[in-house]
Amino acid sequence: MKQSMGYKDSMIPHNRPLITSEDRRAVDLVLSSSWISQGPITATLEKQFVQLYSGGAACALSSGTAALFLTLKSLGCTTKNTVAMPTYACSALLNAVNMVGATPKIIDVLPDTFCIDPEALKSQGQNPDYVIAVHTYGAIAEVEALQNQDCRIIEDCCQSIGGVNAGDLLGKKGDAAIFSFYATKVITGGQGGLIWSKDKAVIETVKDYREFDCRENYLPRFNLQMTDIQAGLINSQMSRLKDIRERRQYIAKIYLDALPDGLTVQAGLGDAGRMAHRFVVIAPDLMTRDALKLYLELLGISSAVPIERYELLHRYLKLDKNNYPIAESLVDTTLSLPVYPSMTDIEVDKIALSLKEFKL
Numbered sequence: 021m022k023q024s025m026g027y028k029d030s031m032i033p034h035n036r037p038l039i040t041s042e043d044r045r046a047v048d049l050v051l052s053s054s055w056i057s058q059g060p061i062t063a064t065l066e067k068q069f070v071q072l073y074s075g076g077a078a079c080a081l082s083s084g085t086a087a088l089f090l091t092l093k094s095l096g097c098t099t100k101n102t103v104a105m106p107t108y109a110c111s112a113l114l115n116a117v118n119m120v121g122a123t124p125k126i127i128d129v130l131p132d133t134f135c136i137d138p139e140a141l142k143s144q145g146q147n148p149d150y151v152i153a154v155h156t157y158g159a160i161a162e163v164e165a166l167q168n169q170d171c172r173i174i175e176d177c178c179q180s181i182g183g184v185n186a187g188d189l190l191g192k193k194g195d196a197a198i199f200s201f202y203a204t205k206v207i208t209g210g211q212g213g214l215i216w217s218k219d220k221a222v223i224e225t226v227k228d229y230r231e232f233d234c235r236e237n238y239l240p241r242f243n244l245q246m247t248d249i250q251a252g253l254i255n256s257q258m259s260r261l262k263d264i265r266e267r268r269q270y271i272a273k274i275y276l277d278a279l280p281d282g283l284t285v286q287a288g289l290g291d292a293g294r295m296a297h298r299f300v301v302i303a304p305d306l307m308t309r310d311a312l313k314l315y316l317e318l319l320g321i322s323s324a325v326p327i328e329r330y331e332l333l334h335r336y337l338k339l340d341k342n343n344y345p346i347a348e349s350l351v352d353t354t355l356s357l358p359v360y361p362s363m364t365d366i367e368v369d370k371i372a373l374s375l376k377e378f379k380l
């Protein structure tokens with residue numbers, strides 16, 4: 021889902037990054053320091069993640085896709101390996117696996133969390149070597165159930181940074197966690213990505229790949245660096261991570277209270293610790309979903325179908341759609357409503373009231 025551009029000024033956009041005066045000052049400090057490429061501020065971001073996770077190591081990169089690609093590579097994934105991933109996910113997963121040359125294994129998702137279904141994975145027979153477990157829109161993927169299948173796990177926290185489940189920060193359980201700082205994510209630098217792992221050797225390998233310049237020995241490496249300009253913006257936003265989570269939770273709670281009979285939502289939206297990256301409503305059928313979208317639009321509220329049918333990864337690969345009944349149904353019934361800290365209380369109340377008055 022790309023950043024929405026062409027919305028009318030009077031519309032409440034589906035997404036709008038919050039850039040505070042502190043954020044601007046942080047960027048300005050970098051600009052006036054005369055060191056604007058990867059440098060000390062990027063290192064500070066990496067330290068912030070080590071602090072957040074009370075240990076391990078972190079490596080900042082140019083994007084979440086780069087983070088996925090390099091995590092797979094540094095965990096030893098090659099053309100001989102298989103990598104399982106949910107079909108209801110962004111194409112970045114497939115692209116990263118293809119960059120490594122491994123074989124993707126596309127799995128259906130659970131109807132309540134929209135996360136990869138461990139049973140569906142099991143029923144595909146042979147264990148994959150790696151699984152990308154996406155905490156979709158902030159929901160909790162069942163990492164432990166996946167670990168039972170004897171494979172290495174990458175937690176994709178691009179939509180769940182700062183989310184807490186049963187007292188634990190998401191991203192701690194797998195072999196590595198990856199993050200994105202794209203414009204529509206919880207924390208943004210415009211673009212950017214990061215890998216955190218408790219295994220420092222994994223991060224050493226990633227950092228070696230990223231430092232392509234002035235090396236004595238030649239190895240294929242690549243410029244996937246973040247700039248200090250991005251890192252300055254991200255660092256500044258990271259200091260508000262808990263406030264951001266609480267504001268998103270607050271808005272989600274107001275919508276939940278206004279939800280009319282007949283509409284449900286993605287599981288866990290009201291849970292303590294949830295990072296409500298998206299507030300996704302589930303309608304009983306396609307007609308109701310499309311009616312809700314149009315109804316909101318006429319009231320000046322942008323909403324988005326978070327993943328369209330043609331974007332499902334099994335559709336890209338032309339696999340049998342009958343093996344993906346849940347994802348095939350979700351693309352017809354889901355609608356994502358605006359939920360982000362730059363919303364005013366007036367905007368939040370307007371959306372809640374509109375939801376409440378929607379006649380199914």
Ligand SMILES: *Cc1c(COP(=O)(O)O)cnc(C)c1O
Nearest residue numbers: 083084085112154178200201202
């Ligand atoms: C955004 C996103 C990515 C890719 O991140 P980029 O920074 O856009 O490359 C990967 N996985 C998920 C779940 C995402 O939401």
